[in-house]
Structures are given as C-alpha cells and as structure tokens.
Amino acid sequence: xxxxxxxxxxxxxxxxxxxxxxxxxxxxxxxxxxxxxxxxxxxxxxxxxxxxxxxxxxxxxxxxxxxxxxxxxxxxx
Numbered sequence: 001x002x003x004x005x006x007x008x009x010x011x012x013x014x015x016x017x018x019x020x021x022x023x024x025x026x027x028x029x030x031x032x033x034x035x036x037x038x039x040x041x042x043x044x045x046x047x048x049x050x051x052x053x054x055x056x057x058x059x060x061x062x063x064x065x066x067x068x069x070x071x072x073x074x075x076x077x
Contacts, residue, residue, distance in 0.1 A: 012046055019068045031067075034060045 016039075023035045038046070038061060048054040049065045056062045 011050065012043060015050060015068050015071075019071050022071060031064075034064050037061070038064055 020035065023031050026032075041061075045054070049056055049061070050069065056065060
C-alpha cells in the first residue's frame with residue numbers, strides 16, 4: 001500500500017506518502033480499506049479533490065481527503 005501511495009504528481013506524494021505510513025501504523029481496518037480504494041482513483045481526480053476543485057461523491061472518500069489534508073505530518077510542497 002505504501003508503494004502504491006507513491007504517485008506521479010509531487011503534490012500527491014507529499015500528502016499521500018506520509019498519510020499511508022500513518023494508516024499502516026494505525027491498524028484501523030476501515031481507514032486502511034478506504035485508503036486502498038482511494039489509491040485506485042487517477043491522479044488528476046485526486047488532485048482536483050485535494051485542491052478543492054471537485055468533491056468526491058463518495059462520503060468515505062470525502063472524509064478521507066479531509067483527513068489527509070488535516071494530517072499533521074504531511075510534507076510541505
């Protein structure tokens with residue numbers, strides 16, 4: 001999962017890689033499952049979600065994006 005969190009867009013790497021490590025360490029099965037699903041979406045859509053240009057229709061994905069953006073140890077770009 002951590003390897004798949006590595007994306008082509010630097011902005012996504014800075015957000016997703018640290019969050020993937022948090023998720024893996026947390027042991028939260030629901031969060032892990034939701035994060036695995038998030039990683040199936042294409043980078044352009046993820047970037048739109050992260051930058052607020054679009055909102056995920058799936059409430060679980062919206063919640064996850066909000067958590068990622070609030071994560072304290074995310075890398076600053």
